[in-house]
Amino acid sequence: MGNAKLESLCFIETIKDKCKLCYTCILRCPSKAIRIAKQQAEVIKERCIGCGNCVRNCSQGAKRIIETKEQVLKILSSGERVAACVAPSFISEFCDSYDVPQVVGAIRELGFNLVAEVAFGADLVSNRYYTLVKAEHPGYYIASTCPAVVGYVERYAPELTDYLAPIVSPMIATSRALKRIYSTNLKIVFIGPCVAKKAESRDEILQGEIDEVITFKELRELFELKGIDIAQAQASEFDHPLGAAGAIYPINRGILYSAGIHEDLLGGTIISTDGTENLATAIDAFSRGEIEAHLLEILSCKGCVMGPGMTVGESQFLRSTRLREYVTKKLSSFNYAQWKRQIDELADLDLSRTFIKKDLRLTEPSEQEITAILRELGKLKPEDELNCGACGYMTCREHAIAIHKGIAEVEMCLPNTIEKLQKTIKDLSEAQSQLANVQDALMQSERLASMGQLAAGIAHELNNPLGVVLMYSNLLLEQAHKEEEKEDLQTIIQEAQRCKKIVSGLLNFTRRNKVSAKPVKLMELIDNLIKVQQLPESIKVEIKHTNPDLIVELDPDQIVQVLTNLVTNAVAAMHNAGTLSIETGNTENEAWIRITDTGCGIPKEHMKKLFSPFFTTKKMGQGTGLGLAVSYGIVKMHRGRIEVTSNADPCSGPTGTTFTITLPLKALPVEEEISSETTASCL
Numbered sequence: 001m002g003n004a005k006l007e008s009l010c011f012i013e014t015i016k017d018k019c020k021l022c023y024t025c026i027l028r029c030p031s032k033a034i035r036i037a038k039q040q041a042e043v044i045k046e047r048c049i050g051c052g053n054c055v056r057n058c059s060q061g062a063k064r065i066i067e068t069k070e071q072v073l074k075i076l077s078s079g080e081r082v083a084a085c086v087a088p089s090f091i092s093e094f095c096d097s098y099d100v101p102q103v104v105g106a107i108r109e110l111g112f113n114l115v116a117e118v119a120f121g122a123d124l125v126s127n128r129y130y131t132l133v134k135a136e137h138p139g140y141y142i143a144s145t146c147p148a149v150v151g152y153v154e155r156y157a158p159e160l161t162d163y164l165a166p167i168v169s170p171m172i173a174t175s176r177a178l179k180r181i182y183s184t185n186l187k188i189v190f191i192g193p194c195v196a197k198k199a200e201s202r203d204e205i206l207q208g209e210i211d212e213v214i215t216f217k218e219l220r221e222l223f224e225l226k227g228i229d230i231a232q233a234q235a236s237e238f239d240h241p242l243g244a245a246g247a248i249y250p251i252n253r254g255i256l257y258s259a260g261i262h263e264d265l266l267g268g269t270i271i272s273t274d275g276t277e278n279l280a281t282a283i284d285a286f287s288r289g290e291i292e293a294h295l296l297e298i299l300s301c302k303g304c305v306m307g308p309g310m311t312v313g314e315s316q317f318l319r320s321t322r323l324r325e326y327v328t329k330k331l332s333s334f335n336y337a338q339w340k341r342q343i344d345e346l347a348d349l350d351l352s353r354t355f356i357k358k359d360l361r362l363t364e365p366s367e368q369e370i371t372a373i374l375r376e377l378g379k380l381k382p383e384d385e386l387n388c389g390a391c392g393y394m395t396c397r398e399h400a401i402a403i404h405k406g407i408a409e410v411e412m413c414l415p416n417t418i419e420k421l422q423k424t425i426k427d428l429s430e431a432q433s434q435l436a437n438v439q440d441a442l443m444q445s446e447r448l449a450s451m452g453q454l455a456a457g458i459a460h461e462l463n464n465p466l467g468v469v470l471m472y473s474n475l476l477l478e479q480a481h482k483e484e485e486k487e488d489l490q491t492i493i494q495e496a497q498r499c500k501k502i503v504s505g506l507l508n509f510t511r512r513n514k515v516s517a518k519p520v521k522l523m524e525l526i527d528n529l530i531k532v533q534q535l536p537e538s539i540k541v542e543i544k545h546t547n548p549d550l551i552v553e554l555d556p557d558q559i560v561q562v563l564t565n566l567v568t569n570a571v572a573a574m575h576n577a578g579t580l581s582i583e584t585g586n587t588e589n590e591a592w593i594r595i596t597d598t599g600c601g602i603p604k605e606h607m608k609k610l611f612s613p614f615f616t617t618k619k620m621g622q623g624t625g626l627g628l629a630v631s632y633g634i635v636k637m638h639r640g641r642i643e644v645t646s647n648a649d650p651c652s653g654p655t656g657t658t659f660t661i662t663l664p665l666k667a668l669p670v671e672e673e674i675s676s677e678t679t680a681s682c683l
Contacts, residue, residue: 009199010045011066012055018062023412025054025063026392030276030300031152034392035407044407047360049151050196051300052308053276065195065309069218069225072189075211076111080187082211083114085174087192088122088243089250091326092305092319093216093312094230100326101235107191107219108236109228114182115236118192119243121174123343126246126259128167128351129295133261133270138294141165142286145255147200148300149279150355157283158357165295168353170249171197172209177241177346187211191219193250193307196300205354215309241342244334247327250304251320255297274299365404373400378416390414440608462499469496515637517553517667522584522591525556529563530582538577546585553667558634562642565627566595566659573599573657586665593661601648601655610644638663 019041026034026041033047034054041062043054054063075082084107094103107115125145132141144150144165153160168176175188190197190213201210214222223230245258252274256262261270271293273282282298285291301307305319312319365373374396379385385396391412393399402408411417470493477489523545530541570580578598585592602610611632635642646657 009202010043010048011050011068011195011198012043012048012052012063013066014041014043015062015064016040018060020060020062022060023390023392024057024059026408026412027389027394028053028057028276030279031156032402032407036409036412047155049148049155049300050194050199051148051276051279052195053300055195055308056306065215065217066198067214067218067221068198068212069214069222071212072214072218072222075187075189078187080185081113081183082111082187082189083116083178083182083239084110084112085116085118085121085171085178085188085190086238087171087190087194087250087304088117088119088247088327089193089304089307089310089319089323090191090216091247091323092250092314093193093310095322095326096312096314098230099235101237102230102233104238105236106223106228106230106233109233110222110226112189114178114186114239116174116178116241117238117243117247118170118174118190119247119249120241120342121172121177121243122170122246122249122255122258123244123339124173124177124246124346124349124351125167125170126255127343129165129255130259130261132165132167133259133295139163140293141295142283143255143295143297144353144355145169145249146298146300147194147196149298151196151199152279152300153283154355154358155360156280157287158359158361160283160287161355161357163286164355166352166354168206168351169200170246171200172206172353173349173351175209176349176351180346180349181241189214191216193301193304193309195308205356215307217309217311220311240338241346242335242339244331244336244339245327247330248323250323252299252303253297254303261295269294270297271295272297275302276300362405362407365401369404370397370400373403373410376410377413378419386415388415466496466500470500515555515558515667517555517638519551519553520556520559522550522552522593523548525559526563526582526584526593529560529567533564533567535567535571535580536576539571539574540579542579542581544581544583546583550584550586550591552586552591552663552665554638554663555634559638559663562631562634562661563593563595565631569627570595570597570599570657573597573601575599578656589665591663591665593663594658595661596656596658598654598656602644602646602657603648607644607646611642635661635663638667640664 021036021039021041023036023041026032026036030051030053031047031049033044033049034041035044036042043063052065055065086104086107090103091100104115129143132138140163142149142153142160142163142165144167147169150164153164171190171192175190178188179186188210190201190210192213193216194213195215197210198213200206201213222228248254248257253272256270256272271282271291273296279298279300282291282296286293286296302316303320305323306316310319314322374380374385377396377400379396379400387395391399391408391414393402393408396413399408399413403410473489473493473496477486477493480486480489526543526545530543535541567580574580574597581594581596583594583596585594611628632642640661640663643660643662644657645660647653647655649655
């Protein structure tokens with residue numbers, strides 16, 4: 001047996017491309033022999049007991065039984081005498097469509113010299129169990145007929161190994177009987193529904209008993225490979241020795257019926273259970289002394305008729321019914337005399353076996369370690385432990401323990417993963433919002449830079465001609481005598497001065513400035529600003545300093561210019577009647593100034609153009625549209641932010657606008673002069 005997969009005694013593997021990480025296999029595995037590694041459900045080979053529950057329950061078909069039919073073909077082509085030992089559950093697999101003789105005949109056509117019933121081995125084993133239970137002073141035993149149960153006890157309850165009934169399984173009993181009757185050189189191939197039988201055949205205690213094991217699924221594949229049609233196969237009967245009541249073994253309590261042992265519901269001396277969900281529970285209860293039965297019979301599957309090597313899709317009840325009907329019909333015309341002679345001839349056949357303690361229990365974590373892992377899972381208090389089972393473990397504590405043992409991962413906790421995902425989505429949303437703001441600011445910066453270059457050229461070209469116009473206009477005004485001429489010249493001078501003011505604003509917007517920062521008490525800066533402002537008496541002013549002693553490093557002249565622009569705009573928006581609120585405060589690293597008016601508000605369609613040069617909503621001659629653009633540049637040179645919120649719709653609530661200026665408490669060192677357009681682009 002050179003195949004490395006076969007040497008491990010584990011015959012289940014994951015098809016990685018099909019695994020969807022649903023954790024069903026973990027939830028269904030009684031020995032917790034599956035771990036998540038690199039986003040794949042991986043079978044831990046030494047921990048696997050071969051129950052095949054993961055194969056049955058994986059809806060994606062990501063778990064499969066490792067096949068050994070190639071080894072069987074080699075045995076059949078070896079020229080040696082080979083016997084097929086067929087498990088009684090073949091009735092549930094094949095005989096919904098075919099008669100028993102057709103199935104037996106098809107198996108012979110594969111090249112088997114003998115086709116025997118494992119039911120006879122079950123009869124032999126049943127007699128041994130009867131002797132154990134009916135002894136004068138019976139002990140306490142766990143039935144060893146199911147190899148998955150044996151594997152579980154040896155690995156995860158090794159202290160109970162001595163309680164395993166020292167009797168071989170029906171498969172091994174059949175093999176020993178056939179070799180006694182026919183030849184010790186007879187090759188034996190077991191055919192059945194069980195994965196664990198593959199591992200049992202390679203158990204070091206049972207070496208040489210069975211040459212190979214295949215499932216019913218593999219048997220069907222061999223028929224297809226060899227072109228054998230069961231319906232067309234020549235009818236044939238099983239070779240002797242024939243089985244009797246042992247044929248009922250594949251269903252729950254089958255061992256008790258075939259052994260003639262009656263389950264005493266009142267005395268509780270015999271207890272029978274099945275299913276992987278009950279396996280660990282029953283073994284644990286037996287270990288704690290809660291089960292004082294002389295015989296505890298456990299079948300890993302819901303009876304062998306539900307084994308993972310079956311291909312039929314009928315329910316457990318239909319499969320069991322078909323088996324019962326077959327056994328009933330068989331026993332109605334059974335030759336008990338011949339069967340009895342064969343049983344007597346093999347009365348001295350050695351059906352004993354021993355077991356090996358293979359303790360694979362992992363070290364249990366301390367309470368502190370469990371608590372630390374639960375905290376990592378987001379389980380900070382008992383009510384956080386949802387015990388939803390989505391991770392494959394019934395409780396959060398079980399999951400935490402599995403993580404400590406290295407057979408589970410934190411990411412398997414679905415609620416915790418969802419919570420982290422929601423936080424990530426929220427963070428991404430905030431980042432996207434910030435990115436959108438930065439993109440808007442960058443576009444504004446590019447507009448300002450372009451306008452700055454254009455404005456610089458215009459200002460340079462217009463400044464000197466405007467000076468000449470003003471000079472000659474004033475000279476003419478001094479020489480004028482007629483009132484009409486004087487009025488016309490004064491209009492020329494007034495408009496020229498207005499043009500010069502616009503040019504001055506352009507130069508201020510484009511000039512290269514340096515922030516001359518110094519410590520300034522913000523409260524005094526605001527109070528002095530209000531004192532020099534000539535505000536109408538109809539404007540109510542409210543000032544609030546949350547930190548009166550707040551000191552900020554800034555250029556007071558430039559910031560006063562910004563605040564003056566904002567206050568002037570606020571007064572204009574309120575049409576000389578309303579409330580002007582100024583509030584200051586700070587966070588750990590920043591100071592903020594908030595200016596709020598109760599004016600008419602700014603329409604939404606104007607918000608994006610608010611800081612653009614020459615954009616104004618004022619009437620002709622009442623504003624240049626440079627105030628907010630200049631203010632924006634000054635704030636950016638201070639490495640700050642200027643933000644605005646406004647409501648111009650009375651139906652949506654009180655109208656008004658709020659400008660918030662945020663500045664760093666400590667000014668950053670400026671190594672060189674920074675132009676407003678360069679500063680605006682450094683967002």
